[in-house]
Structure formats: C-alpha cells, structure tokens
Amino acid sequence: MAERRFVTIDGNEATANIAHLTNEVAAIYPITPSSGLGEMPDAWAAAGRKNIFGSVPLIVEMQSEAGAAGAVHGALQAGAISTTFTASQGLLLMIPNMFKVAGELTPTVFHVTARTVATHALSIFGDHSDVMACRTTGWAMLCSASVQEAQDLALIAQAATFESRVPFIHFYDGFRISHEVNKIEQLTEDDCRAMLDMQRIHEHRARAMNPERPVLRGTAQNPDVFFQARESCNRFYQAVPGIVQKVMDRFARLVGRQYHLFDYIGAPDAERVIVLMGSGVGVVEEAVERLRNEGQKVGLVQVHLYRPFDAKAFVQALPKTVRRIAVLDRTKEPGALGEPLYLDVTAALAEQWTEQVPGTPMPLVIGGRYGLSSKEFTPAMVKGVFDELARPNPRRHFTVGINDDVTHLSVDYDPHWSTEKEDVVRAVFFGLGSDGTVSSVRNTCKICGENTPMYAQAYFVYDSRKAGSVTTSHLRLSPRPIKGSYLIHSANFVACHQFQFLDRIDMLSLAEPGATFLLNSPYGPDEVWDHLPMEVQEQILKKNLKFYVVDAYRVAREAQLGVRINTVLQVCFFALSKVLPLEQAVQEIKDAIKTTYGKKGGGAIVEKNFAAVDGALKALHEVKVPGRVTSKTHVVPPVPAHAPAFVKEVLGMMIANRGDELPVSKLPCDGTFPTGTTQYEKRCIAQDIPIWDPKLCIQCGFCSLVCPHACIRLKVFDPALLAKAPEGFQAVDYRGKEYPGMKFVVQVSPEDCTGCGLCVQTCPAKDKENPKHKAIDMLPLLEHLHRERQNWEFFLTIPDLDRTKVAQDTVKGSQLLRPLFEFSGACAGCGETPYVKLITQFFGDRMLIANATGCSSIYGGNLPCTPYTTNAEGRGPTWNNSLFEDAAEFGFGFRLAIDQQIDYCRVLLGQLASQLGDHLVRELLENPQEDDAQIARQRQLVAELKRRLQQIDAPAAKELLASADYLIRKSVWSFGGDGWAYDIGFGGLDHVLASGRDINILVLDSEVYSNTGGQSSKATPRGAVAKFAAAGKPARKKDLGLMALTYGNVFVGQISLGANPLHAIRTIRAAESHRGPSLLIALCHCIGWGIDMVQGLEHQKEAVTCGHWPLYHYDPRDEEHPFHLDSKPPKGSFKDFALKEARFAMLARSKPERAEQLFQEAQQDIYARWALYELLAKSGKAAIQAILQGDGDGKTGAPTAQTKKEVEA
C-alpha cells in the first residue's frame, strides 16, 4: 500500500481530493466558499486524473445549483456515483431535489462549505444557517471540525451513504476550514478503496433505472398511501448512526484516527459541558485544556453526526457528573424557542437522561449563538460561556462574541484571556493583494508543514474591496497539532509589508511584548524611526519590540521582480523567526520557487526569484530604536471629521478594522444604509495618478467616461468662481459654442484614484513634440497629492451645470453630468463600472436598481462604504440586491409597484381634482416626462401637489401625499453579470422581457463568472479557458440578444464603451426611453480575460473589429427598420484577437490542436452570426420575426455557416 504522507493544504483541497477519488460524476456550480471544491476536480479531470474506479470523473458545470442538484439526482438514478459541492443560497436551491434524493433512498454525499444565508445582508462567510435549512430534507448530516476531519469525514460519509442508502451532507465551516491551510495526514487511494464496500456500490448500480429491468419512480400518491409510504424509510434512518459508527471504527482500524458520533473531550468528572460542532470545537478544546489545568471541571461534546441525531449516543457521551450544559449554535432562527442543536440536545436529554442516569436530575441546558458569518470565536469567549454556566442563574438563551446592548443577551468575557502557548510561532503579516504576501505565507506554511516535524496553520483575511485590498495573513507554527481556529490576537512576529499601512492600520496592537516587528521600508535602519507615526513609535517602545527593516521593493526591483515582494519578505521571516536553520530555509524557498515557476517555462523567473532570495538577506537590518518618541505625525483617522455621525461612529469603526467592537444598537435593524459613503473613505491606493495638462487637452471627455471609479471628472463653470480657487488650480476656456465665456476643467480625485491608467490610455491628445506626453499623464501620487487634494476639494464646490441644458447624447455632454456612482471597491481598471456610472449620470436621480449578486453587487453594496450617491438635491439611485438568480424578477417587482402606485395616484387625483385644480391635475397626468426638462417640470408639479394636498383634510389627500412621488417618472433597472443573465437568472430574465413592462436590464458581460473567480458561463466564448472549462470551452457563446429579439417588443442593444462610446451612450439612452422592456448587453473587459487591464478598452475594440462582439441595436418602435448593425463587418481573424488574451492563449499553449480547432469554429461562429445580423438589418419588423421564428416561405431561416468570402462580399 502506498505510504500516507503529510501535506499542508486547505479544507477544500483535502475534501476535493476524496470527492474526486470516490465519485464518477459531479455536477457543479460556483458559489463561495465552495467553488474550489469543484474547480480542483475539474482541473484534475482536464489533466486526466482518475478516480479509484479507474475512470476520469465527469465534471459538468450547470446553470445553477438547482440544475446541479437535478443533474446529480439524475446521475444517481442512472447508477453513477455522483456528488456536488455548494453552500448558502446554492444549497437552498438544491433543497427540492434533496427531498427527492432522500425520498428515493439514494446514496450520495454533498460536500458543503457551510455559509451564512443572506438575510438583512449577504455574507460570504461561514455559519450553519444553510445546512440547518436542510434539516427537514431527510439527509444525514456529518460535520467536520478541522482540515484533517474534512478529509477523513468526507470518506467516512462516502462509505456510510452506500451502506445506509441515506444521502449525506458532509459539511464544514466556510472559510475557517474551507480556506484554512493546515498540516494533515493525507489518505491514499488504497485507503479509499479499503473504506468503500464495493458490494454496496454494486447494489446502488443494480437499483439504477435501466430499460433492461425497468422500474418507475416518482409517482404521484394520494391520501390513501402517501403517509404509509413515507414511513417506510424509517428503518434506514434508524440504522444510520450504527452504520456511521461502524464505518468510523473501520476507519480507525485502517488509519488510526478514531471518531465517534459524539466525541467527549475534557474532565471525566466535568460539571459544566459545552456542546457544539464545527470549527469552534478546537477553540473550545483549547479553553477546556487550560481551564482543566486550572482545576475546573469542564468539558465539551463535539457533534459529528448531527442527523440522524442519536439521543442515546449523545447522552452516553456526556460525563454523568454534568450539571449544566451550554449548547452553542452557529446559526440563528428568529422566533424559535432555541436554535436547532439546542432543541435537539434538550429533547435528547428529556428522552434519555433519566433512562441512562437514573436518580440524577437532568442537567440544566442553555443555548447560545456564536460565530455568525465567521465572527471570531476565541477561547476567551468559551471561558465567558463557562462562566455564564457557573452563574447561579445562567441565561437560558445568550449570544457570545458581540455586545448586544439592545436585548442584552450577550455574555461578557475577558478578551485578554488567552490559551496561546509560548512555544508556538504566531505571526501576522499585513500586505496588499497584489504584493504576494498571501502566497508567500501560504508557501511558508507549506515549507514548515511538509519539511519539518512542525505543525503549521495559515489563515487569510481579505478586505471587502477588489482594488488595493489589504490582506492579513495569520500563521501558526507549533510542535503540536494546531486546533485553535481563530485569528492571532497576540503575535510574536508582526510584519508590515506596506509602509503606508502604518498611517492607517493599528497592527502593533497585535504584537505581544518583546515581539519582532518587520517593516518593509523605503527608509534604512538609521532614518526609518523619524518616519513612523507617533502611535507606532509609542507601541514599539512600550512593548520593547525588536524592530527590523528591509527595503523589499528595492530588492525586488533589482531582481527585476517588479512589485512582487513576496520572496524577499519570506526570506526575512525565516531569517528572523529562526523556525528553520537559515540555510535550509533558503534551500526550501528556492525549491518552492522552482516548483512554482520552473514548470511553466519560467527559467528567468526562477533566476530572478533566486536573486531576490539572495538580495533579501543583505537588505535586512535591525533598527536601533531610540529611547523616546520623536514623531510629530499621527495615524490618519478612518474618516474625516466632517463625515456624518453614522459614518463616523459605524462605518469609520469598520474602516478601522474595529467593526467587531460595534454594539448591536449601532447597526440598522433591517439592513438599510445611507448611500454615498465611499466619499468619506480616502484610501490613497494609487502609486501614480493622472495629471491634466490643459494646454494639450481637446476637451473630449473620454478620460472621464472610461474612469471606472469616477475619479476623473469634467466641469464647465463661470470664471468668476476662480476667484476662490486654490493656487495651482487649472482651468481653460471652454471649447465649443454651447457655453461661451465659461471655463473648463478636468480634475482628478487623488485619494480615490486606483491608478489603473485607463484614462491616460484612452486620451487621444498627444504632445506633438513629445508624443509620450499626453493631455493627462500618470505621475507619482506623492508629488501631486497635496495640490490635487486641494484642487479636488475646490472642484467639488463648483456647481453642476443645469442638466436640462447639456447635450447629453455626446461623450463630452454625458461627462458634464454628475456621476451618482463613485469610488467603488471594484478592481482597478474594471470594465463594468464605467457603464454603471454612465447610467447613473443619465438617470441616477430617478433610478431604482435591482442588482443580481456578483461583482456589481459587491462593488455596489459591500460594506463598509458604498458607491451609489446623491446629487446636490439629495436625489440618487436607490439600490438593493435580492439574490443571484432573481434580479430581473426583483426589478420587475419594483416596476409593478410603481405602475400600481401610479394608477392609484391617478384614481386619487381624479377624486381630488376639484380641490387640487383641474389644471394642475391635467398637467401632472399629461406631462410625457421624456427628457430632463419635462421631468424637472414634473418635480415642480409634484411639489405643488404636495403643498396643496397638505391643505386638504381628506383621507384621499393623505393617501395621495404618501404616494405622490410615484408621479415622477422612475427608471427601473436590473443589473447583473453574465452568470446571472445567461445562466442562473435566465429563466426570470426571459420572463421579464416577455412581460412588456418598462424595465431596463443591463447585462455586464465579462464573459466569465468574475466575482467567484473566473468560472465559465454560457457567455464564455468558444475556445476560452476558464475554471470549469479548463480544457477550453467547446460550445459557442450564447446569443442572448438574439433570444430577446424574438419577442419583437424588446429593445435590445449590444454595446462596447471601448469600441464605440458614442454608440454606447446613444443606445443606453434609447433603451431607457423605450416604454417597454430593454436589454443592454455591455462588453466588460475583466481580469478573467488574462489581459493587462490598462489595455482593456483596446481589447474591447479588437473584439468588435474581429466580429466577436458586433455592435447593434434593435428598437421596436421602428417598424420599418428596427435592427441596426452598428459596427463594421468582421476584419482580421478571431485567432489573432484571441491570442492576445491569456484566456485563449492558455489553450493554445496547453492543447494547441484543440485550440486551433476551436478558434476555427469560433471564426465560423462570427461569419454565421454576421450573416444573420446583416439579414436582420435589411429586414422590417415583421420580416425579422419571420426570420427568427423560422416561419414563412422557408427562405428566411437563419443562414448556416457562411464562407468568409460571402460575408466580406
């Protein structure tokens, strides 16, 4: 048998490995934090890795989790061993099929990374609210509490499901286990074979639907028999606990790790016991160990098999001395008598205690909630719970880990109480997403875990922005297995990989006295001290920290590694922490470099990294700390003093990473937040920012149009305002006839800019004498920050132009309108946000947005600060995110409400017409509200209406007053990505398009699931490599617009800001003006394309030029000529376009022949599509329908593939 080896991997990899080895079919769909569970088997399958049965598992992505569950259900019924992976809302979408799978007694294991179900807000983090929602499905539920268990119980579940015929949910905590890297003993293929009873698998196959021995399932049953039939499964459920324990015992004999349905850990004579499951177990275990050492009689029961709940086994697991039990649930069920585990424990004791422990009173049971949405759960909190249990009258129901100052349920605890051991290396690293900190810590963890006897654990915390995001990496190295799954609060090593963080992040609060502090500093050991903020100096002195500096950027630069400082800082960690002899550490790092880069042909990358390793040691210096504070600067407050109170008191705390300290009372009870809060968070993340040269500027507005973060803006204004301008504020005469005598300015917000460079890239105005100089250039932030900050502040005081007088359907005109979407956390150079911003410029003051979950909901609504904002009058978009799948229906609901309210207003106006005045009523009802002037007029009328209504004492007047705002024309939008529109939300989108109602749908088509990390969608082009399409997507991109065209009354526009901004502007405006459904499909470049993001607009242009993304619009108001093909015929080859993007080029590198074939097919797709569109462009409305429906004389069906010649002719 193959030897087992120790590996250092995360919970998802540990689980995916077992799932891959023991399954034949997986139907998958991405959802955080489970996506990796499907991605790994998909990539392994693409590389031909086999399961233990000798076949390569079929990994198939579906359109939604509901689809995945249906496909798995089918695969199971047809006799395959099948699985899926999911979490949260995804699991909820599987519930209907799960009832069926269990009802049919079908063995399968679904692996679930337990994640919060969205309620007042979405959360991607971990708790048990999703799996608890499945309690009624009839699935067994097995819970893992660590990375090791995630692997082991994955296999135990797989074996038990076949032996019991009951399907299993195998779950573990999202992020805390799914993403925690830990050292585990990896099971071998032989272990998997030894654990699975092939006879049971053959029985599963024998039960499969097979026309050779046909059966019928899925009958409809009536009151006469359904009930009895439902009870017929009981004996299978009764057998499950015994089977699971038997399998656990077999596992123990094979591998040596013994699990039980319920494992008791603690004092044999414990009086106080905590019951829980999941990653909190290790935390409680640490606390119990310390409390026992202090003489306390405490213990814990870890629940492994939660369903079927074996009451007898549970009570048997308890020490008979127990007097009080606290049950901890990682979920919340508002209105319930208690959370699920609490209720189960209570019922189990009621049923079993007296029977098993006669004569002893049943222990007191209290129930508490902890750790919702991955809220930290620490040994200190555990002690708080044990202390609560020790009180004379402990609360029956409580929470722990928060401060509930409203209902006062939270137990108190001493946050400084710690179980950390002295001999454990506890290191925390602060880095930027782009600097490689996370990968270096992950790598360090692997080196220590796999090459030394030490145990290693790494966990990573990311902030909520995609651009310039701060990462915090927590690393523990210990001589003992590491069970405590909580963040490091007391570190003996703190590394700051970005000097500028010192101004904003209080990282040294984590350092324990005498800890080592490593700072990546442009200043050397002799000068760095005076550059530190006062608060940092104070902590270094107070805690007597050992302080080291390295200029990692210089070392990386000299090694030609650009901004990747990971290698440099990794070496410094080993040099200072001394966890390995330095020579060995250097060798291990070099070996890891070879493994990472060498096989991708990166000989030079290997050499450069080696140079960085060698350079790092020379550049590392200890700082001789002066004995006193010398600094005159302070850390920067999270938000400015002028921010509103809520922003300061709530959002400011979150920005300062102190959100955990906010009490319940500070948070909105229904998830409602103010808009326009990104303006208060100044992040200064750009190295270089655009600086305007008015002498060269041709005032085209492109820079402002394409800026993803609304950081570069235009204004036209009265020169008299310049009197108050700060020195250095630049403005020139406005070019153009519309605003004679006015001034023009282009201004950047230096602290909000991400430095993406799209503006400079798109700027057409070059200096004729020195063409590398443009009307805007990227220049160092530090040199321009002070002046540009002042300029920006003044710029904000300049009033906006009267929008009724702006030529809105031009690039420049559009950019003179104030964006009501600004400074989002989207990626630098994002291809989506310019569209969102543009739409808010046109319609933001009367917009309602229903946003599908995805990138646009994350940059649109992820706390702490959100980008939708208001104009000078306080009007702006109102925004909400329902689910991933239902943004069209959600927006449709907005529309229905508005339409209904307008009708109601009409009725009320009719009733009150005589009192209000016929003229006002008529004008209110007849104003067409087609443009800004008419809408402004309507606002005046509504204001007048309200004034008059207030003077009328009648119920109808009060009613109308409450609804009068509906009389102002609303612009209803559904926003979402291609994953939503093409896949999971397509059914709803289709239905809404068919409704005929006035709703605008914006599909931000990045051709890949961007938010979940690059999985293939049906918008992904043929030949592109994506996750779940690791071998290149074989099918063509779905033509969503064409499908919408078949309705005839839907406005459809396909646009690209990079290729034709004016077309995009006019199509967006035309779509909104259509009083029926409109579908805008916008091309959005994305990191997932594998491009340099600064070139994103160029890539869009090329996509249009080669015909991959034809521009068109279909306006149903035009009977004669509704379809307009707005781009030129395909020019150049798809392959030439494709090879410039890594998503395609990767396939050409990995599977050249397949790539060639798919590229050729994609070329044919282009010709065929173009030929059809040309035909549509020549046809009238009725003829288009005839063509698309394929009726008529048979001559008008869609053409088959055309030759290049025919198309070009």
Place this chain on the structure above:
Amino acid sequence: MTVDLATQYLGLALKNPLVVAACSLTDHLEKLLQMQEDGASAIVMHSLFEEQIEHEANELQRVYEQGADSFAEALTYFPKIEEFQVGPKAYVDHVAQAKKELRIPVIASLNGVSPGGWLRYAKMLQDAGADALELNIYYIAADLNQTSAQVEEQYLDLVSAVKKAVSIPVAVKIGPFFSSPGYMARRLVEAGADGLVLFNRFLQPDFDLEELRVVPHLELSTSAELLLPLRWIAILYGRLKASLALTSGIHRPQDLVKAILAGADVGMVASVLYREGLAAIGTILHGLETWLTEHQYTSVQQARGALSQAKCPNPAAFERANYMRALISFTSQVR
C-alpha cells in the same frame, strides 16, 4: 548532361545548395514536407527566441497573479493548468517531429539572450535530434558606453560556450554591422563556428504617422539585397575553415547562381517563399540546373567560388575600387 548539384554544409551532405532559411513557414509540418517535396536540401527551423519564451512565461505569471489573493471570493481567476507549453517544449517537440518526418537535414535555430538560456536551449535542441544548430545572434548595441570590442567578445564567448555544450555542428548567423566583418568572421570560426550565415535581416522599427508611435516592421527581402552578402561571401571564400551560407536576396535562379559563384556552400531562401509560395524552391533549383548546364558546368562544386575574390579576374572589384567605379558609372549615366 546531368549536373551534380550536391554540396556540403556544416559537414552535412546536401543534395543541392538550396536551403530554406529560418522563417515562420517552418512552423507547420505539412509545409516542411512540401518544402522537402519541392526540392529543398535542408531546412533551418524558425528561431526559438529565448526572449519571447521568457516574456511569455513572465506575462503568463503576471496574468495568473493579477488580482489573485486580493478578494475572498476570487482568490484566483484561472484554473490550474499544469501542462502549459510556454517555454521551449512546443518548439523542441516540433523539431523532433520534423526530424522524424523529414529525410533532409533539420537545422534548429536559436536566438538567445542570456548565457544560461543559450546553453540550456542549445542542449535541448541537440537532444531533440537537430542535425545542426544555427545561432541567430540578434543584438542591438544601443548602450553608448559599450565598445565594439566588448560586443564582439560577447559573440565569441557565446559561440565558444555553445560549441562546448553541444556536439552537433554550429552555424552562426550574423548581421553585416561590424567594423571589420572579415576579422569577425575569422574570430567566430576560431571560436568554433562550423559555418557562417550571411547576413541576418533585422526587424526594424517603423513609425505610425497617425498615432505617432513606433511599430516593429519586417519588409520581405528583394534581389537587390543580394549584393551585400554576395560581396562578403566572395571575400571570405577559401579563407576560412567553415561553411558559408548566403541568405537575404535569393529570389531568382540567377541569385542562387551568384551565391555559388561567390563561394557559398548553400543559398537560403525565405522571402521568395512568402511572395511566390513554396513552388519557388523548384523554380530556383530548375533555373540553377539550367544555368549550370547552359554554361557547361558539371557540378555545383565546379562553379563554387568562381567569382570569389580569390578566383575572379578583378579581385579589387570587391574592395574600395569597386565602390569608386560604381560611383563614376552612376554619375556618367546621369550625364
């Protein structure tokens, strides 16, 4: 009368003196087979560009890492694909495949940047079965502090290092831009070069007048470019213990005849194949044979070097006198 077209190049016995020069047409196996069919006596594969490989590896890595580990939901954006053929593998496989399928010799071509790269890839190409190696040294000495001697030393060190690393014959393809090309040629041969390929044509930057940008540009050669290599082949013929290949400007049969008369062991073609298709190989060979026949040569060997500086009736024509005379005749014509 049959004419013997056989020749020797880098110690390889070739059936005629027409060799396909390194160009992108050699990317596809079917084209290679067609070249062989049309009569080419050997093929120099398109160059393996170390810089390109490193660039691709760097870019791939950069794209892989872009946005990674920044946001909890999207820690990466691409699947893990272990089998990327970035790097020399695809090229090396192609050489091996060509070697397997072709009867004629396959000469691999290598354009390196770093000393390590040259040696690493040279060995790989030898292991892939290449019959010989052509070092395509493409170096723009844009550093105003670098002396010509330093540049030349780099070339020589490189050749001698590669020679030590491989056992197959090595040709060196150079450009004409040396103060003393003859001296350089001699030094290269002393450093171990088994043959010289004259001359490399560089991709030259061009200007995009609308965008005010500098863009790379490659112009196909014409027969007019033949004269420069022709002169230097003629000068070097008989004076070096190395094979000589003439490349740049062979478009018509007469061009190949001239190359042979100057002293080239082989003439290499590429531009003409882009312009006229692979059939040009047959046309040129046929024309060569016709010319030799008409001029009563029995073999290529017999004609070789007949108009070299060593053998021609007016050797001074290859030196400055020739330049003066051309000037005079040119101005006379104008008058």
